[in-house]
Structures are given as C-alpha cells and as structure tokens.
Amino acid sequence: MSSEDSGADHRRSIELLWGRAETGRRGPKPRLSVTEVVAAGVKLADEEGVAAISMRRVAEAVGLSPMALYTYAPSKIELIDLMLDAIWGEMQAPGPELAHWRDRMEFFAKQHWALGRRHPWMLQVGTHRPPLGPNVLAMANTAFGMLDGLGLSGVEIDQLMHLVADYVRGALRTALEADDVERITGITDEQWWQMHEPLLGDLIDRGDFPHLVRVGAEVKTAYRGQNVQLAHFEFGLQRVLDGVEAYIAKRATSGDR
Amino acid sequence: MSSEDSGADHRRSIELLWGRAETGRRGPKPRLSVTEVVAAGVKLADEEGVAAISMRRVAEAVGLSPMALYTYAPSKIELIDLMLDAIWGEMQAPGPELAHWRDRMEFFAKQHWALGRRHPWMLQVGTHRPPLGPNVLAMANTAFGMLDGLGLSGVEIDQLMHLVADYVRGALRTALEADDVERITGITDEQWWQMHEPLLGDLIDRGDFPHLVRVGAEVKTAYRGQNVQLAHFEFGLQRVLDGVEAYIAKRATSGDR
DNA sequence: AGGGAAGTCCGTACGCCGTACGAAGAGCTT
DNA sequence: AAGCTCTTCGTACGGCGTACGGACTTCCCT
Numbered sequence A, B: 001m002s003s004e005d006s007g008a009d010h011r012r013s014i015e016l017l018w019g020r021a022e023t024g025r026r027g028p029k030p031r032l033s034v035t036e037v038v039a040a041g042v043k044l045a046d047e048e049g050v051a052a053i054s055m056r057r058v059a060e061a062v063g064l065s066p067m068a069l070y071t072y073a074p075s076k077i078e079l080i081d082l083m084l085d086a087i088w089g090e091m092q093a094p095g096p097e098l099a100h101w102r103d104r105m106e107f108f109a110k111q112h113w114a115l116g117r118r119h120p121w122m123l124q125v126g127t128h129r130p131p132l133g134p135n136v137l138a139m140a141n142t143a144f145g146m147l148d149g150l151g152l153s154g155v156e157i158d159q160l161m162h163l164v165a166d167y168v169r170g171a172l173r174t175a176l177e178a179d180d181v182e183r184i185t186g187i188t189d190e191q192w193w194q195m196h197e198p199l200l201g202d203l204i205d206r207g208d209f210p211h212l213v214r215v216g217a218e219v220k221t222a223y224r225g226q227n228v229q230l231a232h233f234e235f236g237l238q239r240v241l242d243g244v245e246a247y248i249a250k251r252a253t254s255g256d257r
Numbered sequence C: 001a002g003g004g005a006a007g008t009c010c011g012t013a014c015g016c017c018g019t020a021c022g023a024a025g026a027g028c029t030t
Numbered sequence D: 001a002a003g004c005t006c007t008t009c010g011t012a013c014g015g016c017g018t019a020c021g022g023a024c025t026t027c028c029c030t
Helices: A002-017 A034-048 A055-062 A066-071 A076-088 A101-118 A134-145 A154-185 A189-206 A210-222 A228-254 B002-017 B034-048 B055-062 B066-071 B076-088 B101-118 B134-145 B154-185 B189-195 B197-206 B210-222 B228-254
Strands: none
Touching: A002 A076, A034 A055, A034 A076, A055 A066, A055 A076, A076 A101, A076 A134, A101 A154, A101 A228, A134 A154, A134 B210, A154 A228, A154 B154, A154 B210, A154 B228, A210 B134, A210 B154, A228 B154, A228 B228, B002 B076, B034 B055, B034 B076, B055 B066, B055 B076, B076 B101, B076 B134, B101 B154, B101 B228, B134 B154, B154 B228
16 A cells, blocks of 8 residues: 555655646636645744644645645645745855855855755654755756866765765754754753753762863853854864865876776 | 743753652652663664654553653653663763774764664654753763864864764764655655656756756666665765864964964 | 552543545536 | 536544543651
C-alpha cells in the first residue's frame, strides 16, 4: 500500500508544484487557487510558528472547511512541500556585479541565512524528501552555476556547495534554538542564568568544567546585547569560505583536471 | 501562567538531569528508575524513529500506564531532554595521543557525526532549549578545551567550536533527509528518478537548468553505490578545518592578543 | 501503635491532530 | 435534460499530550 499510495501522492505533488494539474473542467470552480492556500500557510507559519501548521488552522485562515483543503493538496506533507518551494522562490540570484566566486557564494549564503530567519519553520517541518519544485530547482541551478569556470569537476562543485549549504543550515538551527529558549519558555536570558545560578555556581566551584566556565565568562561579557547569532554566522561563514578558497587554490595549482 | 509553570518544570528537569531529586521517602518505591525510562525511550526512538516517541509508547515499553510516566518526567519535553543528555554521554573525549588541535577537532566532529547517525531522532525532536545536563556540559567542556593553549580568546574559541558543530549538524540533517526519502516513501533512488523521468526530461530538453543537469549527471555516475553522505561529510569537514587552521595561523602571526 | 502526609500508579476525559468516507451540490459535456 | 466530474463539507476514528482525581503504599511523627 505504502509504495503505491505515496507514489501517486508524490506524482500529484509534482504536478501541483509545477502547475501541471489539468484545470478540471467539469465540477464547480474552486473558490481559491493553490497559490492562495499555500501563501496563507506560509503567513500562518511565519506568524505563529511551526505548531500552527495544521490542516484545520490553514483551512480556517482561508475560509474553508478542513476537509476542503484536501482538494488543493493531497496531504499535509504535500502542502508543506508547496510552502517550502514557495519560500525558496524568495532567494535572489547573485547579480553580475559579483564577479568573484567568493562574493557570489557569500551573497548566496547570506540569502539562505535571511530566508531561514524569516521562515524559521522551514528548519522544523521534518525532512521528508526534497520537494523538487521549480523554485528549489532554480535555486540549486544558480548555486551550482556559481562555481563554474574554475576548473572544478561536477563532483567537486557538488561537494563544495553542499558544504556551504550544510553550514548555513546548521547555523540557522543553532540560532533558532537560541531564539526558542526565550520564545517558548518566556524566560529571558538573564532570568535563565539567575535560575540556574545555584547549580551552576556549584559546578563552577567544584571546578568540573574549567574550560566551559572560562569561555562562558568571556563570552557573556563580550556579547552584551549584540546579535550573537548573526555574529557567529558571519564569522563562521568567512572561515568556511576560506576553506573553500584554499581548496580551489590548491586545485588550480595541483592539476587541471 | 506560562512563565511560572515552565520555570517550575525547568527546575525539576534540571534536578532530574543531575539526579538531585530528593529520594522521596514517603510514598511507595518507584517501580523503575528515571534512567531505565530514559533508556527505553532512546531504544524506542532508535528503532522506530522520532514518531515513536510518545508518552503512551514509552509507557508501554516500560510496562507502565501512560500517566504513570509523569512521575518520572514532568512532561514529554523533559523526557526528551533527558534522552538527549543520555545519548550525548556516548561522546568520547579525544585521547592524549591526539596532540594536535586539528586531530582533536576532527576526532570530535566525527564522534558527533556518528552520534547523529546512530540516533537520527536527535535532529528531529524540535529545539526547545539546551538541556544542560551533565553529559552535555561535559561534552561542551571538552570541546572548548580542545583549542586551549593556542593563544585564542574565549570568544574566538566559542566561535570556532560553533562553526564546526554547526557544520556537522547541517551535514547530519542533509544525510537524514537523503535517508528518509527512501525510508518514508519506500522508493529507492532509481525508482524515484524513473518516476520523474518525464518531467526531468522535459526540463533537460528545455535547457532551463543547465548547471544542475551537468552537475547532476556527473554526480550520478561518480557515486555509484557509495556512501554519498559520508563522503560529503568527510570532504566538507576537511574544508572547514582548513578554514579554522587558516584562522589560527593568521591569528598567531598578526598579534598575540 | 496509629494517623496523616507524601508519593506512585492509573482510568477517564478534553481538546488537539491527520485524514478516510460518503453525501450534497455545482457546472461542464454530450 | 442527463450524466459525469469536481468541490465542499460533516462526521468519525484513532492517535497525541496531559489535567484531574481517586486508590493505594510507604514512611514520619506523634
């Protein structure tokens, strides 16, 4: 059952993503378009978080009954696929003024970061499968294109792009976690530290975690009120790009192909 | 309500994590220990995936009623915190034979990778807050200690460790996604490509995504049956470490403090 | 020794969730 | 006009986290 069903589902999802669903002629006109439903889902998720992505809530947002949603997307998973492809469409390609590959990659990574910060739910919706919508493919295409003309093989380009994308995703996840501590528990950073003072004080005194204590203290005083997450990301990104640069340089000297 | 409640919950969670819950003397002896419950949760999650982590399922696994679980952990979130701290305890610290920081960091990153591959649910359980259990703190402590003695400030150590950890988490996430395509849909890679042949063929012919097509073709032939995820990770990790190395080198020459 | 406090365990129930199913009605095709 | 197809919706099922209160066990204090 599973293989056949999910196959059919998936095919339908692809049709939806690419707008290939034949405009059924017989029945009543749909009240909405798939695009409208998807946009409402994105809006809801942006405003209320990943937990708000439910068929009932989205249906309510667009003024449909829960079950009527299923004529627009065959399942919640497919709806999320559509939402993901929609937001990936917000990525901008690096312009021609960015001639150097490193500038292009930095631009792209920062676009990715901004996307994840705008739509944090994209990191939480559970990894089902690559949606393979038009926007995702276009994004992947420009990504792979950014390393063209440097004498790298397709495999190398694949690996380097994955490297950068993986780093951005990891950093986004860390940033999201830090946000959630405050958002979910309703506890600010300071309250939190105060709450754990007794325990942490004990540990500090016992000297169990010397490195942690040292680094923690320095970090705490250094970051007063700054956007720690962003600073971490921008620092890390430069290091990653340094690594990429070293590889490309070595690759250029060591052999052409 | 939320602030007070979650505060109390959190405090209790910390007590559980550190085994500080006073051994209540009055009531009947608990049938199980918290450790046993947590271990059962981890086993269940490992074997059946993140969806199997439910109070009812864990209770069933240990032979308790669902509500009895709440005497061991005050909520599902806290239970997961305990599970997370438990598995972080599997991380091994780099031995003294790894004298160079790069060897230590590589070792540590690979431990992290292995941990994520053993317990993929740790990437999916939703980021609530850092658990701050003893194992997590110990892990963080050894992590920060690995860059000691190189003349780096605490802030720099923090940034560099975050960089590596973020990359590993991103790569794990990517690997997980790739696994899930097959695990959830029950469709192998080949079947999948066959299914989308018509659409993809169209796109190739139309020339919309030239870079994607080129890279995809090379990758497809190059990776025949290999562990693509692992290869990606190991390649990416070396590039990241190259970036870290470049930074440390530059830092050593440019100024002591 | 006995009463009460504290703690474990469990059954029931509430409000969420995704979605299977089938009925009702709308609008095009013939 | 008839019939097919498609949209819309109400109901219902099995799952979830967990609030609540009762039954019972064990120990402390008097």
